[in-house]
Amino acid sequence: MTVDATRRVEPPPLTFIIVRHPFARLVSAFRDKILRGTSFYRPLAKSMMMRHTELYEQHPADWHDFLKVKSLDMPTFAQFVQYIIDERKHRRPLNEHWVPMNDFCTPCPNRFDIIAKVETLDEDGNYIIYKSGVQDIIRPRVLNKAEGKSSDKLTEYFICQLKEPQLMKLIEVYKYDLEIFDYDVQKYLDCVRAKNSSDSKAATSRKPSRKPR
Numbered sequence: 329m330t331v332d333a334t335r336r337v338e339p340p341p342l343t344f345i346i347v348r349h350p351f352a353r354l355v356s357a358f359r360d361k362i363l364r365g366t367s368f369y370r371p372l373a374k375s376m377m378m379r380h381t382e383l384y385e386q387h388p389a390d391w392h393d394f395l396k397v398k399s400l401d402m403p404t405f406a407q408f409v410q411y412i413i414d415e416r417k418h419r420r421p422l423n424e425h426w427v428p429m430n431d432f433c434t435p436c437p438n439r440f441d442i443i444a445k446v447e448t449l450d451e452d453g454n455y456i457i458y459k460s461g462v463q464d465i466i467r468p469r470v471l472n473k474a475e476g477k478s479s480d481k482l483t484e485y486f487i488c489q490l491k492e493p494q495l496m497k498l499i500e501v502y503k504y505d506l507e508i509f510d511y512d513v514q515k516y517l518d519c520v521r522a523k524n525s526s527d528s529k530a531a532t533s534r535k536p537s538r539k540p541r
Contacts, residue, residue: 342460344442346449347429347509350502351516352483357425358408359482376403376411383407405486406494413497430504443509488519495520 348356361369362376377384383406403411415422424432442456457466487495499506499513506513 343440344456345440346444348446349511350505351487355483355486376407380407380410405489416501428502428505487516492520
C-alpha cells in the first residue's frame with residue numbers, strides 16, 4: 329500500500345520520515361560499505377580507485393591512526409565522492425545508501441505529517457510517540473548524545489578533505505535534500521576553503537626561491 333493510499337484510511341494514520349544531513353549519511357555509507365564493506369562492495373571500491381587515480385593522493389596523513397585501518401588499498405573519500413558525481417552526471421541510478429532522499433522516498437508528493445531528524449531524534453522521536461498515542465506501548469527514550477558529536481567530527485574530517493570545486497558539485501547532487509530538509513553546508517565550505525588556502529600557502533613556501541642575477 330502506498331503512502332497516499334494509507335493516508336485515505338479512516339482515521340488517517342500519522343505519517344513521518346526520519347532524515348539525516350546528506351553529508352553525514354554519505355560519510356556513514358563510505359565507512360560502512362566501502363572501508364569496512366563486505367565482498368559485495370569490493371569490486372565497486374576497486375572501480376572507484378581505478379576511475380580517478382589522481383585523487384588517490386588525497387589520503388590524509390593520519391588515515392591509519394584516525395580510522396584504525398590496516399591498508400590504504402581502498403578508495404579515498406575524494407574518489408568515492410567523484411564516483412557519485414560522475415554517476416549522477418550520467419543519470420545512472422545510485423546505490424540506496426547514498427542516493428538522495430528526495431529520489432528514494434519522494435517526500436514532497438507524500439506530504440508526511442512529521443519530518444524527524446537524526447540530529448534531534450531525542451525530541452523528534454518522543455514527539456512522534458506521543459503524537460501517535462503509543463507511549464504506553466513504546467517507551468520514550470533518551471539517546472546517547474556523545475554518538476552525535478562523534479558523527480559530526482567524522483563528517484567534518486571527511487568532507488574537509490575535498491577540494492572546493494568537488495564540494496560544490498557534491499552540494500549540487502544533494503541540493504534538494506539540503507533545501508527540503510533545511511540543512512546547512514556553510515561550515516563545510518568554510519573548512520574546505522581554509523584547508524585549501526593553507527595547502528596553497530604551504531606549497532608556495534616549499535618552492536625554491538630564485539636568486540636575482
